[in-house]
Amino acid sequence: MNTATSLGDLSTEERSRAIRRAADALRRGEAVVFPTETVYGIGVIGAEPSAVSLLRELSDNDRAGRAGAWHAPDAETVERAVRPAFDAHKRIFDRLAPGPVTFIVEGDEGAIAEIRGRIGLAQGAADDGHRLAIRVPDDAVAAELLREAGAPVIATRLGASGWGPDTQLTPETIAGATGAGIAEVLDSGKTRYAALSTTIRLTPAGGYEILSEGAIDAQAVDRRLSRKILFVCTGNTCRSPMAEAIAKHLLEELHDPIPTRVLSAGASSAGGSGPSPEAVEAMDEMGLDLTDHRSRGLSKELIAEADIIYAMTEGHLRAVLAIEPTAADRAFVLDPEGADVPDPIGMPLSAYQETADRLRDLIAQRFKDLQP
Template sequence: MRAQRRPAGQPHLAPWRAGSARRGTRGRPPPLPALTPRRGPWCNRCVMAARTIELDPDRFDREELVPAAEALRAGQLVIFPTETVYGVGARADDPEAVRRLRAFKQRGADKPFARLAPDAVAALEPLAHVPPRVLPAARELWPGPFTLVLPQPGGASEGVRVPQHRLAQTLLRLAEVPVAASSANRAGEPPPTTAEQARRAVDEQVAVFVAGGPARLAQPSTVLEVADTRWRILRQGLLDAAILRPRLETLVLFVCTGNSCRSPMAEGLFRARLSELLGIAPADLARHGLLVQSAGVAAGHGASPSPQAVRVLAERGIDIAGHRSQPVTEALVQRAQLIVAMGPGHVHSLLSWWPEIAPRLMLIRDEGVADPIGSSEAVYRESAAQIEAGFDRVLDRLFGDALGRLVLRKRRRGEKP
């Protein structure tokens, strides 16, 4: 039996396995979109009217988004909902698709588009340089209404976002290509926040329109530019500076008893270890958003470290002579991303005061580090060795997930903007 030939100009369509959620059919192919006599802005042939896919964002079959994903892969424009506004997306690695997106947005080549990704690793993996200070923000604020703009080698910057919308995330995963996107409005018009508003933006340039109800937040994302040693808000959204600032630094807090022996040594040794790992001078770590401090559960204010601790670390080229003791406080433990106790007793004390810090609290070694106070320098050297032996565990908590490993890998490549 001879296969039927497609009419000229009619694109190949994948099997429609999900049917139409709006019409309640399943398993039957919908009618092909009608050809319109309008001319597209990028060619002189007739173009199809946009296919509309109406879905409930809380209850849908991922197969229903296959036509939209195929359109993105083919270089076509797709309008779809996010939690902030309705967006229009195009394949980011296809120059012709990006040109269509610019024509739709009436935007010049000097104004780049953000790239959307289904998760944080997919968002940051294509970038040559990722500042370590973005880790807490990426972990805590993605997916969500938060766009990161990161300077790259060569002077360019790239914006990336992970939307918190099931339809958008599913579409991005199905597309399996980088997607450049912007709000689905022309220059000078407000961004659409409902399906009805977005429908008015659909024209012959759009291949597929995914209607998924109103945008839950109904306002654009916060746009934040983050470099190695600075950050600034480019566009204010739901997330303000008070929310962003503590998520643009990582504080590791070492805790012992008097903050004169073990925890000051741990502070100095770990700062040196981070410096070596990331290729950042110890004095510059704080400017990169990487903070290391120490405190004591029974410490007073302003005491000097023990002379033995100072001399033992000086043998390693680390100067802690200027350290002054401080007691552990609620402000310190609430600010810290990771709290490292020197002994089991310190864990018990901290949890009795602030039980909610348990997920961020760890013991440096299963057996802890013995208190060397009043002992010889040889005992202090043994304490320093025990502290260093626990750093692999600490680093695993900081960088052991997929996102942390990604940042370390890119840092070691040495490409900087």
């Protein structure tokens, strides 16, 4: 019996029973329609070649040689299967899953076959031999269904069936689905984003490329993935702005695939002051331009946004933690040995030059162990 269930007015237990019926249908080799945060999908168990063939028939989809995308219940399951070799790729999964993104993992035939085997997918279910598609829906119904299924689920967008729109089920769409043999239709109303997922390619070299924008645009992706580093001193006119300039230069030399934003602030700065002339000259000798810098005061917002915070002294570290105690696991004195970087203010140019050289060495040390 083919069933369509509107989940909106059901109790939690009634909703779970409907989801379990859909999971039972999946395990019997049948297809179901279920919601995600982007569009509704048609899903089957991807381990069974007969079910994969059924999905192709229902959706008329042979996109790039694969029947659909593997829909995983959570990011941890994906990371165990993919075993990302690059920090940037691990960060992508950590920051974007679950969410409205389709990940395209690239590799040679052997690498893709190993991932496919760890997932338990049939060949061609979610890959074409060199690229494997993955989704981790940020939708409670989808997540519960994927867990209840007890086997890897692949899905493609409902719109590929031709039964109707795939961001909200209509009576015509439901009739088309049940008429085509869909065993269970789970209807939870209009999808949250009402748009296709954004597609991101994970390159074999460790980088990424946005292949198509969907529910979130490229700028939003970069914002979520970007690493933010904050340097803190007293007035934000010499030590921390020099550290900011040096760090930006070192990151360019490292060719780090993770987008990184570097900022600096002063624990006692009112903001708006220019850099000290000696700091400008010391940076100029390193080929770095500090002339446009304007000081900013340390704030709770800056601390909250930072992934890692480097303080010039123990006193500056205490100032950070006084504003935001929860930053203790990501705020450190810049020197790994815990020694302070003294303030060169009021001293001759040579002191600024020595400070700049020390900052460069300390930042280079820290960046060797920079975490995703």
